[in-house]
Amino acid sequence: MSDKLLNIFVQSHAGSWAFIVILFIVSAIFYRQKITPMILRLFYLIMVVSGVGMLIGYSFPAKYVVKGIIAIVVIGLMEMILGRMKRGQGRESSTKILFAVWAVLIITVIMMGFGIF
Template identity: 50%
Template sequence: MFNALLHTHSGSWAIMVILFLITYFTKSQKITPMLQRLFYLIMIVTGVWMLSILHFPLTYVLKGVLAIVLIGVMEMLVARKRKGSPMPAMWIVLIILLAVIVMMGYGVISF
């Protein structure tokens, strides 16, 4: 069961990032932001489920909190793009958060 959750979780991360890039760099669409939010939910549900199986280790709880912050940053970037006021600093935050979260997920960063 855990392996199925892990593959679903990591796959939803990859699809979520691709959908974010499509949503950000294409003209106004309705379907890709909805799909992106669906994969947010899939990622959160599978992540919490795996946390409960592992009995909430601190490293992965922190990863989950950072992932929720990353989702907020993605949503802010898309909203700012639609309003016509992009924020380059938010891209830096997005890249750093994404790199840290992926490294924590694969065990490169641990404490």
């Protein structure tokens, strides 16, 4: 894989993570809207495709495979949280625990992406 293509994957991946965090927070605040979760799902797709492209470009290092697995769990948590909020279960303690787990995992994924872990 060329360095130029790999750089495209890296930049789109990092940008999509930034948009995902922002859109998730906006979707959680305005959980009755329908457009922000749809845009959020589009960025999930961009993030996953660019992440797989980077994995191929870097020849599947174990650290980034683990990061990818955690990222998929983060996406699942975001969807669970938004679904619970839409159903009116946003104030329950289990949803608050999911928010806490999401916060820990998103920080972990970002730190792994920047090479801190």
